[in-house]
Amino acid sequence: MNSKTILVSGGAGFIGANFVLYMLKKHPQYKIICVDALTYAGNLKTLSPVMENPNFSFFKLDITDRKGIFELFQSTKPDIVVNFAAESHVDRSIKDPEIFLKTNILGTQVLMDASREFQVERFHQISTDEVYGDLPLDKPELLFTEKTPIHTSSPYSASKAAADLLVLAYHRTFNLPVTISRCSNNYGPYHFPEKLIPLMIVNALADKALPVYGDGLNIRDWLYVEDHCLAVDLIIHHGVVGEVYNVGGNNEVSNIDIVKIILKELQKPESLIRYVKDRAGHDRRYAIDPTKIHNDLGFLPQTQFKDGIKKTIAWYLENRAWWEDILKGDYQNYFQEMYQEI
Ligand code: NAD
Ligand code: TYD
Numbered sequence: 001m002n003s004k005t006i007l008v009s010g011g012a013g014f015i016g017a018n019f020v021l022y023m024l025k026k027h028p029q030y031k032i033i034c035v036d037a038l039t040y041a042g043n044l045k046t047l048s049p050v051m052e053n054p055n056f057s058f059f060k061l062d063i064t065d066r067k068g069i070f071e072l073f074q075s076t077k078p079d080i081v082v083n084f085a086a087e088s089h090v091d092r093s094i095k096d097p098e099i100f101l102k103t104n105i106l107g108t109q110v111l112m113d114a115s116r117e118f119q120v121e122r123f124h125q126i127s128t129d130e131v132y133g134d135l136p137l138d139k140p141e142l143l144f145t146e147k148t149p150i151h152t153s154s155p156y157s158a159s160k161a162a163a164d165l166l167v168l169a170y171h172r173t174f175n176l177p178v179t180i181s182r183c184s185n186n187y188g189p190y191h192f193p194e195k196l197i198p199l200m201i202v203n204a205l206a207d208k209a210l211p212v213y214g215d216g217l218n219i220r221d222w223l224y225v226e227d228h229c230l231a232v233d234l235i236i237h238h239g240v241v242g243e244v245y246n247v248g249g250n251n252e253v254s255n256i257d258i259v260k261i262i263l264k265e266l267q268k269p270e271s272l273i274r275y276v277k278d279r280a281g282h283d284r285r286y287a288i289d290p291t292k293i294h295n296d297l298g299f300l301p302q303t304q305f306k307d308g309i310k311k312t313i314a315w316y317l318e319n320r321a322w323w324e325d326i327l328k329g330d331y332q333n334y335f336q337e338m339y340q341e342i
Pocket of ligand 2: 089090091185194195196197199211212213218219220255279
């Protein structure tokens with residue numbers, strides 16, 4: 001099999017790091033170059049098992065640093081770029097939108113300019129189903145297809161949508177060989193404990209209150225992170241240039257049900273649940289129609305939610321040091337400011 005050099009931006013974050021680990025295992029002949037600014041969400045400990053791997057290298061670099069990114073492309077000559085780097089938390093985008101626009105839009109532009117200059121064979125943009133806005137709860141037959149209009153709710157999703165439009169514009173105008181994947185909510189190991197599932201696990205383990213926004217009936221379509229990695233691997237190798245692929249788990253669950261499943265698995269009482277003020281502009285329901293990626297690339301999620309959530313909880317129990325270190329840092333200030341009610 002041919003060897004390839006893949007530049008992964010945002011590879012010290014939740015999904016990016018899972019992707020790095022997945023690719024080094026699946027394609028041991030590939031070189032993986034990881035670029036990450038190590039913001040609050042980046043964590044080199046996640047990558048420690050591969051730091052000594054001769055096919056892996058890490059560069060601490062901001063994707064908006066044009067000079068640094070161009071020099072890195074010059075020295076590493078990637079064949080494929082997969083852009084995971086982003087500010088990714090909706091609640092933070094409501095508090096402070098600017099960094100979302102800078103990283104998610106301008107950072108993507110810098111990576112694409114370098115990809116043009118150094119003629120990469122593929123630029124793959126990791127996008128999100130949140131670019132489609134939300135669906136009503138009372139029309140379960142409605143799903144997001146790749147043709148669903150872009151209609152964003154939060155500064156986060158607006159910044160991701162802007163990046164998607166720019167990626168498609170670079171394809172049309174400059175012939176940059178792009179693909180885009182729009183995935184539903186991921187869960188699994190190394191998930192930063194500001195997002196629903198890991199936050200509920202670590203709070204429940206500490207017998208702390210579990211903050212559920214609004215009525216808790218909002219629905220997300222959960223996908224085990226390794227399945228997202230599999231989908232991206234398929235797209236970069238077999239996806240058609242210029243195309244968008246939705247990626248979903250066929251697994252719609254309401255927030256309150258997620259919280260109850262976690263409590264049950266950890267044998268903690270439901271009295272820990274606290275309903276708190278709703279998120280501003282809170283999207284009601286996300287649900288992906290996965291027909292295209294299934295028919296065109298043969299993608300099917302491998303991990304059922306009932307197994308994936310057990311594996312995830314077991315991982316948090318077995319890897320306390322990973323998340324306890326995070327809780328000791330700036331996270332405390334974030335948590336106190338964000339969850340004043342509890
Ligand atoms: P994350 O916040 O865990 O990780 C983001 C990573 O990007 C971190 O390592 C961070 O240090 C890095 N980063 C941030 N700004 C950077 C910059 N300017 N330059 C270089 N690196 C920078 O996010 P995640 O959950 O792993 O999400 C990864 C991607 O997947 C994002 O593009 C997100 O929009 C998309 N996505 C996430 C989900 C999900 O459920 N988490 C679902 C669909 C799509
Ligand atoms: P989150 O993990 O932030 O992902 P996203 O907003 O990108 O879907 O949130 C998932 C759902 O859980 C969302 O409907 C908001 C809700 N939520 C809570 O109810 N409480 C919380 O403390 C958090 C972080 C999220």
